[in-house]
Amino acid sequence: MQGGQMIVEENTKLSSSYIQSLTKIVGTLGPNSRSMEVIEACLKAGMSVARFDFSWLDGDYHQETLENLRMAMKNTKKLCAIMLDTTGPEMQVCNKTGNPIDFKADSHVTVTSDLSKELSAEVLPVDYAELAKMVRKGDTVYLGQHLFTGHETASVWLEVMETKGQDVICLVRNSATLAGSMFTVYVSNVPINLPTLTEHDKQVISKWGSRNNVDFISLSYACHGEDVKELREFLKKQNLSETQIYAKVETVEGLKHFDEILREADGIIFGRGNLGIDLPPEKVFLFQKYAVSKCNLMGKPVVITRVVDSMTGNLRPTRAEATDVANAVLDGADGIMLGAETLRGLYPVESITIVGKICAEAENVYNHSLHFKRIIRCVEEPMSYAESVASSAVRSAVKVKAALIVVFTSSGRAARLIAKYRPSVPVVAIVIPRLRANSLKWTLSGAAQVRQLLGVRGVYPILGSPDAATSGGEEPGLRLAIEHGRSVGLLKSNDRIVVFQKIGDSAVVKIVEVQGQLLV
Ligand SMILES: Nc1ncnc2c1ncn2[C@@H]1O[C@H](COP(=O)(O)OP(=O)(O)OP(=O)(O)O)[C@@H](O)[C@H]1O
Ligand SMILES: CC(=O)C(=O)O
Ligand SMILES: [K+]
Ligand SMILES: [Mg+2]
Structure with a gap:
């Protein structure tokens, strides 16, 4: 049977032998995947690019993880590329005590740029002074545990009711408990007035990036071709002209300028974490297919993110997730990126293994x-x-x-x-x-x-x-x-x-x- 993206035999095989997939797996390394032993297992399971997300913690922390990765590569004799993921114009809420915060549907919460206020279920201090000027009544503010999975229980949707000075009064749309030391704030479809490559990112690249001669920079929130050009110039000055740039397209603004971004970048990361919030759900697949096919035509690698969120806490992906991974391969993706699943999930190695197996099965029937x-x-x-x-x-x-x-x-x-x-x-x-x-x-x-x-x-x-x-x-x-x-x-x-x-x-x-x- 030959149908579009795949060719299937009449009797599809039930058994599957484990071969490593042609599709590459990018794993984000963090608290649950930074010991040498776990990284060794990740490499053996098929991770070939390690992502260090600078939205989370500092260079010293990531350096320790990287040293473990280097040892793990030596021990397993498996190579792995290093990807530095920039923070970009991202708003964050710091949870100093680390105590979980319970939000109740239909209650009110004040999101404020007054950082002297204490964090609670009623007050959320955010590190961006212009927030109240940026939003309007009716806007949607999303607050998630870092590397939010989109699960109801780990993220809250807020609706803007009114702004007062530096405060934004919001209605809580769903009950949720947020745990961890840091939450990410994202206002759907409202561009934040900060450069894509921030001063903080430049410091991280010139210190950590240069020290470790990173192979890739994942440029978060890339919106224009100019953003990529600017990073390219900056890399040259840092003696990092060999470093490749993967532009992370994760906003509607980025999608609008997709062609110019692709022209300038060495590869694309289709960041569905943020796009999944910006876009109406029924449009996500459409832009994914568009982006992947454009990258294929240019012969530039494209990586899809946020595939098996539920494996953050479970040994098996959902049916929808498993099918989604296969479809990304059938669309023509080069790589699959794991975020929360490997960073803070309970099953980093199993997540890589399962994604690899699904990819290999899809490659078997890919209509080459x-x-x-x-x-x-x-x-x-x-x-x-x-x-x-x-x-x-x-x-x-x-x-x-x-x-x-x-x-x-x-x-x-x-x-x-x-x-x-x-x-x-x-x-x-x-x-x-x-x-x-x-x-x-x-x-x-x-x-x-x-x-x-x-x-x-x-x-x-x-x-x-x-x-x-x-x-x-x-x-x-x-x-x-x-x-x-x-x-x-x-x-x-x-x-x-x-x-x-x-x-x-x-x-x-x-x-x-x-x-x-x-x-x-
Ligand atoms: N059989 C071989 N054994 C060893 N080296 C080889 C062999 N065949 C080709 N080479 C060398 O491999 C290198 C391949 O580099 P080449 O410039 O051809 O490709 P590229 O780097 O991918 O392309 P570009 O230079 O356009 O970026 C050349 O230096 C070539 O001499
Ligand atoms: C990985 C990421 O940043 C995203 O999916 O949005
Ligand atoms: K990031
Ligand atoms: Mg993102």
């Missing part, structure tokens, strides 16, 4: 050939030689029933070009380091490019040797790929491999058969 046709139809002609050959490599892999595709790349671009055509088999990317100079010293590129490819669907990057192409001819590079393929169980004797490489100015595809000895 339809995807290929859709993409190739939209590329302007004449195509670049590299893209034309890369797409042929994907085609050849189908036709010769190859077990995997090997691509040589330095910047990562060649691997991304292959991934754009969504081969059904894994892509092993051998990243060949390049020597480059800045004003002070010579260094080798490569390590960041390897980690950044961990965010691209289907790509399994490894670092090659800088002299692989020159010393022993082409063979050592290919042998590395084959050995890797064998060691992770992707390759066996007599399997075919499709190789995409650039030699001098020409891009070539070749087909190689693996035997006891390597035969070309």
